[in-house]
Amino acid sequence: MGFLAVPLLGLLNQTPWGHLLAELTTPIALQALRLSLVCSLGAVAVSLLLGVPLAFVLARVEFPGRNFVRALTTLSMVLPPVVGGVALLLAFGRRGLVGRWLDEAFGITLPFTTAGAILAEAFVAMPFLVISTEAGLRAMDRRYEDAAATLGAGRWLTFRRVTLPLIAPSLGAGVALCWARALGEFGATITFAGNLPGVTQTMPLAVYIALETDLQAAIALSLVLLVVSLAVLISLRDRWFPTA
Amino acid sequence: MLRSRIRVAAALAVAALVLAACGGSDDNTSSGGSSASPAEIKVFAAASLTAAFTKIGEDFTAANGGTKVTLNFAGSQALATQIQQAAPADVFASADITNMDKVKDLAGPPQIFASNQLQIVVEKGNPKGVKGLDDLANPDLKVVLAAPDVPVGKYSQQALEKAGVTVKPVSQEQDVKAVVSKVLLGEADAGIVYTTDVAAGGDKVEGVDIPEDQNVVATYPIATVKASKAPDQAQAFMDYVLSDQGQQVLKSYGFGPPPTS
Numbered sequence: 399m400g401f402l403a404v405p406l407l408g409l410l411n412q413t414p415w416g417h418l419l420a421e422l423t424t425p426i427a428l429q430a431l432r433l434s435l436v437c438s439l440g441a442v443a444v445s446l447l448l449g450v451p452l453a454f455v456l457a458r459v460e461f462p463g464r465n466f467v468r469a470l471t472t473l474s475m476v477l478p479p480v481v482g483g484v485a486l487l488l489a490f491g492r493r494g495l496v497g498r499w500l501d502e503a504f505g506i507t508l509p510f511t512t513a514g515a516i517l518a519e520a521f522v523a524m525p526f527l528v529i530s531t532e533a534g535l536r537a538m539d540r541r542y543e544d545a546a547a548t549l550g551a552g553r554w555l556t557f558r559r560v561t562l563p564l565i566a567p568s569l570g571a572g573v574a575l576c577w578a579r580a581l582g583e584f585g586a587t588i589t590f591a592g593n594l595p596g597v598t599q600t601m602p603l604a605v606y607i608a609l610e611t612d613l614q615a616a617i618a619l620s621l622v623l624l625v626v627s628l629a630v631l632i633s634l635r636d637r638w639f640p641t642a
Numbered sequence: 643m644l645r646s647r648i649r650v651a652a653a654l655a656v657a658a659l660v661l662a663a664c665g666g667s668d669d670n671t672s673s674g675g676s677s678a679s680p681a682e683i684k685v686f687a688a689a690s691l692t693a694a695f696t697k698i699g700e701d702f703t704a705a706n707g708g709t710k711v712t713l714n715f716a717g718s719q720a721l722a723t724q725i726q727q728a729a730p731a732d733v734f735a736s737a738d739i740t741n742m743d744k745v746k747d748l749a750g751p752p753q754i755f756a757s758n759q760l761q762i763v764v765e766k767g768n769p770k771g772v773k774g775l776d777d778l779a780n781p782d783l784k785v786v787l788a789a790p791d792v793p794v795g796k797y798s799q800q801a802l803e804k805a806g807v808t809v810k811p812v813s814q815e816q817d818v819k820a821v822v823s824k825v826l827l828g829e830a831d832a833g834i835v836y837t838t839d840v841a842a843g844g845d846k847v848e849g850v851d852i853p854e855d856q857n858v859v860a861t862y863p864i865a866t867v868k869a870s871k872a873p874d875q876a877q878a879f880m881d882y883v884l885s886d887q888g889q890q891v892l893k894s895y896g897f898g899p900p901p902t903s
Binding site: 594 | 717719720722723784786789791811812813814815816824827828829830
């Protein structure tokens with residue numbers, strides 16, 4: 399326990415409480431905060447768009463190789479993020495498998511863009527959403543959906559009014575975890591999207607850069623990330639550690 | 643079925659990690675026997691010195707009864723921070739004087755041991771037809787520079803100022819090798835690096851010369867770190883870099899001699 403807590407104490411101990419606000423409102427810190435917000439919310443949006451349908455397929459559709467697909471889905475959770483970044487470069491980079499075609503056909507290049515940073519964060523964070531949502535779908539009682547259908551509700555109406563409310567807690571937890579993971583993403587982002595203030599330099603990158611130039615700013619930004627992580631954990635506490 | 647396979651894979655992964663950890667601790671115990679003669683020194687060196695110092699390290703080990711040289715390459719600004727945070731360095735070789743100054747209370751008197759110059763790195767064949775610094779202002783060109791705190795980033799900025807060119811880079815990399823690799827991967831069209839890094843980049847990249855009046859001379863200082871547990875070997879390594887043999891190796895990798903001024 400001490401092993402886990404001491405680093406946090408170290409951070410708190412060195413925090414420049416007196417001028418914390420000043421450190422966090424420097425242009426570079428504000429830029430990083432704003433960009434982190436945009437990128438992490440963007441990553442959550444991408445994850446919802448792609449992840450919820452995927453969770454549905456994994457939970458509801460029987461098909462050969464489903465376990466393999468599920469393993470693949472969670473791969474980026476355990477993959478070292480920098481490896482994810484290299485893989486993204488080889489896929490969506492200007493010379494990449496898909497990226498080459500994107501560049502030629504539409505003139506779209508993702509590396510070094512905010513969209514690229516969002517993509518990198520979504521790549522790493524989406525599994526959290528998929529796993530949580532799939533678990534929610536499996537746990538719910540499908541008879542409610544059947545009942546809705548017998549009462550004449552269409553598929554979309556059933557999804558909106560019956561399924562969604564039933565899986566809302568799992569979906570919410572998934573969104574929170576996905577967002578927290580996206581907010582903290584470093585390795586894939588710096589590898590795939592590079593580092594440019596205001597465009598791809600999110601908070602973790604800013605912490606890393608600031609560490610080499612301005613320790614106080616690095617600590618202040620780290621503290622923000624720590625507080626956010628704690629807030630997410632506390633909000634999910636009842637799901638994970640139910641108080642009997 | 644799958645689950646059992648995953649379990650086997652996990653067990654293998656854990657075993658591999660344990661083995662790797664054992665290997666690591668063996669190293670530690672052997673170097674922990676401090677007074678034993680085959681000592682070990684840790685040399686923190688600027689990323690641009692990667693190839694040259696790897697060779698110098700091997701030569702030094704051979705010439706000094708097996709004194710092991712462990713090299714840590716990164717942007718000089720990162721190394722300076724590590725030394726400030728009491729990283730166990732014995733020798734520090736920086737690509738600029740600014741970062742050496744940052745640790746001046748922690749290091750012995752520095753000496754300049756090499757110089758370097760800048761070149762524009764482009765893909766082999768120069769597909770975008772880059773002729774000089776002026777061309778880097780072209781907004782259609784994806785240019786990567788090192789971050790302003792990285793020595794080569796600061797030198798690049800000085801050269802661009804001399805040329806009166808404003809460049810909007812697509813990324814600010816953390817060391818010179820990262821700039822080269824972005825060009826090597828084809829993600830960037832051009833970058834500003836040291837001439838030695840263009841040479842080290844292999845046959846997939848080539849350099850575009852920057853004329854003398856726009857170019858900047860990078861000076862490389864080296865110093866021993868005061869907290870070193872092997873100060874004699876650290877001093878010996880520094881002396882070796884400054885010796886004829888060391889200078890010869892640096893020259894063979896394209897470094898210039900210390901500027902005479």
